[in-house]
Amino acid sequence: xxxxxxxxxxxxxxxFPKGPEVLAPGHGACQGCGEALALRLVLKALGTEFIAVSxxxxxxxxxSRFPNTSWQMPWIHVAFENAAAVASGVEAATRVLKRKGxxxxxxxxxxxxxxxxxxADIGLQALSGALERFHxxxxxxxxxxxxxxxxxxxxxxxxxFRASTTTSPVGACSKGQHTWKKNMPAIAAAHGIPYVATxxxxxxxxxxxxxxxxxxxxxxxYVHVFSPCPTGWLxxxxxxxxxxxxxxxxxxFPLYEVLDGSYRINRPAPNPTPLADYFRAQGRYRxxxxxxxxxxxxxxxxxxxxxxxxAERRPVS
Amino acid sequence: xxxxxxxxxxxxxxxxxxxxxxxxxxxxxxTPQTRIxxxxxxxxxxxxxxxxxxxxxxxxxxxxxxxGAAAAGARTFTATSSQGLALMNxxxxxxxxxxxxxxxxxxxxxxxxxxxxxxxxxxxxxxxxSGWLSFFAENGQEALDLTLAAFRIAEDPEVSLPVCxxxxxxxxxxxxxxxxxxxxxxxxxxxxxxxxxxxxxxKDPISMGLWAPPDVYxxxxxxxxxxxxxxxxxxxxxxxxxxRIFGRRYRPVETYRQExxxxxxxxxxxxxxTAMTAVDEMRDLGHKVxxxxxxxxxxxxxxxxxxxxxxxxxxxVVDRHLILGCGSGPVGLEVKSLVCNSGLRPNITNFFLGxxxxxxxxxxxxxxxxxxxxxxxxxxAEFVGVYE
Numbered sequence: 254x255x256x257x258x259x260x261x262x263x264x265x266x267x268x269f270p271k272g273p274e275v276l277a278p279g280h281g282a283c284q285g286c287g288e289a290l291a292l293r294l295v296l297k298a299l300g301t302e303f304i305a306v307s308x309x310x311x312x313x314x315x316x317s318r319f320p321n322t323s324w325q326m327p328w329i330h331v332a333f334e335n336a337a338a339v340a341s342g343v344e345a346a347t348r349v350l351k352r353k354g355x356x357x358x359x360x361x362x363x364x365x366x367x368x369x370x371x372x373a374d375i376g377l378q379a380l381s382g383a384l385e386r387f388h389x390x391x392x393x394x395x396x397x398x399x400x401x402x403x404x405x406x407x408x409x410x411x412x413x414f415r416a417s418t419t420t421s422p423v424g425a426c427s428k429g430q431h432t433w434k435k436n437m438p439a440i441a442a443a444h445g446i447p448y449v450a451t452x453x454x455x456x457x458x459x460x461x462x463x464x465x466x467x468x469x470x471x472x473x474x475y476v477h478v479f480s481p482c483p484t485g486w487l488x489x490x491x492x493x494x495x496x497x498x499x500x501x502x503x504x505x506f507p508l509y510e511v512l513d514g515s516y517r518i519n520r521p522a523p524n525p526t527p528l529a530d531y532f533r534a535q536g537r538y539r540x541x542x543x544x545x546x547x548x549x550x551x552x553x554x555x556x557x558x559x560x561x562x563x564a565e566r567r568p569v570s
Numbered sequence: 571x572x573x574x575x576x577x578x579x580x581x582x583x584x585x586x587x588x589x590x591x592x593x594x595x596x597x598x599x600x601t602p603q604t605r606i607x608x609x610x611x612x613x614x615x616x617x618x619x620x621x622x623x624x625x626x627x628x629x630x631x632x633x634x635x636x637x638g639a640a641a642a643g644a645r646t647f648t649a650t651s652s653q654g655l656a657l658m659n660x661x662x663x664x665x666x667x668x669x670x671x672x673x674x675x676x677x678x679x680x681x682x683x684x685x686x687x688x689x690x691x692x693x694x695x696x697x698x699x700s701g702w703l704s705f706f707a708e709n710g711q712e713a714l715d716l717t718l719a720a721f722r723i724a725e726d727p728e729v730s731l732p733v734c735x736x737x738x739x740x741x742x743x744x745x746x747x748x749x750x751x752x753x754x755x756x757x758x759x760x761x762x763x764x765x766x767x768x769x770x771x772x773k774d775p776i777s778m779g780l781w782a783p784p785d786v787y788x789x790x791x792x793x794x795x796x797x798x799x800x801x802x803x804x805x806x807x808x809x810x811x812x813x814r815i816f817g818r819r820y821r822p823v824e825t826y827r828q829e830x831x832x833x834x835x836x837x838x839x840x841x842x843x844t845a846m847t848a849v850d851e852m853r854d855l856g857h858k859v860x861x862x863x864x865x866x867x868x869x870x871x872x873x874x875x876x877x878x879x880x881x882x883x884x885x886x887v888v889d890r891h892l893i894l895g896c897g898s899g900p901v902g903l904e905v906k907s908l909v910c911n912s913g914l915r916p917n918i919t920n921f922f923l924g925x926x927x928x929x930x931x932x933x934x935x936x937x938x939x940x941x942x943x944x945x946x947x948x949x950x951a952e953f954v955g956v957y958e
Contacts (some may be wrong), residue, residue: 301775331637334630
């Protein structure tokens with residue numbers, strides 16, 4: 254079965270999942286947290302008949318202070334760098350127990366959730382292993398807030414070029430992060446898995462349908478979710494969704510899918526909004542000059558055009 | 571395939587995992603553990619074991635996947651050695667905290683540096699304090715039998731902790747020995763299917779691995795400590811049941827000609843067979859010497875060991891791991907700590923032996939007996955068989 258044909262019920266405004274929140278309220282995320290919003294949409298899309306595996310991080314800490322939990326499906330947290338490996342074991346167990354008549358007679362998606370540090374840095378090896386092993390019911394969701402927010406805003410390899418963090422600070426000899434954001438979706442796609450997507454909480458239906466497709470495909474799926482962090486990005490809390498929207502329209506975080514190796518851009522930006530509009534609201538970019546913005550824009554546009562090229566040469570059909 | 575067979579001890583362990591009908595095996599190859607996991611991969615590939623074999627990309631992921639599989643209700647096995655155990659260290663500590671009953675065989679091999687392939691106990695001692703039940707096997711039969719017993723003990727709802735079995739690398743793992751291969755129906759009587767009291771289940775959701783603030787962390791760790799101590803009862807019960815079904819008797823602590831011994835040597839693992847031969851030879855020369863072997867290392871079998879040492883004037887403790895910067899090895903420390911408040915007053919000496927694959931000979935044990943009977947107030951353990 255091709256990823257394009259994976260059966261799932263599409264989320265629309267009409268049949269939006271009703272009932273109580275799957276991510277129970279009362280968790281301790283910061284005001285205006287874009288990652289909590291993204292997680293809430295992910296879980297709403299999945300319901301409760303799946304098994305969740307969380308890496309250590311903001312979303313784990315703020316939802317699971319003993320004796321409370323926000324997780325209404327079976328959930329396990331083991332450590333920071335190994336959500337993909339733990340999920341591999343859970344996935345194998347659910348399949349083998351079903352086969353041996355000791356499990357449930359249904360397909361059980363196993364969904365690993367980690368931040369950008371737990372994915373692109375310390376968890377990359379475990380993730381690569383899990384994708385390569387081609388676990389049948391395996392979904393990996395990276396909630397990317399572009400730095401180690403849980404420990405106090407240190408840079409990760411997913412921190413964007415020139416962003417200021419506590420370990421890539423701006424100073425007399427530094428203009429902030431001096432490396433470009435690691436391209437995790439491309440790394441995931443290079444494993445030849447059936448489904449890779451980027452998503453954003455500003456486009457909630459698109460995000461939820463991508464999660465549903467990821468859970469429906471046979472084989473591993475990877476969804477990279479942009480997760481604005483007002484606290485770490487030094488931004489007003491009411492601007493999380495707006496900044497997520499501007500990230501897509503300015504091309505710095507394009508929304509696209511890779512289905513069985515074919516590309517589709519979900520929100521094309523033929524006439525991008527100015528990057529400066531995206532940067533302006535965020536204190537982490539406060540130090541950028543016009544030249545800096547222009548320099549970053551060249552790279553952002555070139556990356557976007559490469560994506561357009563892939564989508565034209567290898568369209569989803 | 572039952573009855574008396576000659577086979578590599580590693581293969582016997584794999585056969586025990588087959589007889590236990592394990593559900594998930596997650597392993598990464600490292601010498602000298604490899605023959606165990608190769609054989610398991612063959613058994614799965616041939617359809618002789620209905621399990622999922624996860625060929626993970628590291629030992630860290632081997633233990634991570636094992637934790638996930640066991641948490642989801644699968645009977646789970648892994649094996650490693652040396653650097654592999656060091657790499658999985660973080661997860662080795664998490665498994666008992668989450669109370670997942672994984673069974674792990676460690677083919678003991680020295681820790682780097684210098685990099686070495688030879689056998690000692692420096693790998694397993696690096697996870698001494700992690701909360702696993704820990705056993706040491708002496709021979710092939712015991713390796714097979716304890717692997718079966720490990721599943722039963724780990725999965726007992728009263729225990730629900732991971733169990734580790736140490737086999738001396740090469741010296742034991744790569745030896746061909748005659749073993750009595752149990753019958754499947756007997757194994758099924760001894761080892762019921764794994765029924766976890768809690769597991770990741772979509773019909774009955776639980777959260778595992780919650781964050782413990784200071785007001786509950788200490789209580790959680792204390793509960794673990796008590797659970798590990800009381801697991802000894804289950805160990806003894808499982809050994810009794812094993813004896814009833816298979817006719818082979820195991821105890822947490824074994825003794826050999828120790829009843830009237832003035833000097834008692836304490837050892838663990840396969841060198842104990844050499845030690846028993848040495849004891850016989852020394853007895854022939856009129857020396858009152860005996861052997862006490864720790865099969866169970868964690869929880870530390872306090873009562874059994876004190877009972878075995880009650881009549882000894884001299885206690886010589888063999889250690890196969892250096893605690894660098896400390897005058898005693900781990901077994902030496904444990905014995906001294908146990909004895910000092912016991913009312914017993916033996917002269918305790920401690921010896922480092924068989925490090926990094928250095929051969930352990932009968933002559934080593936004869937030397938140890940002489941030193942144990944002669945040296946008083948030993949401050950630091952003595953290296954035996956090591957050149958100046």
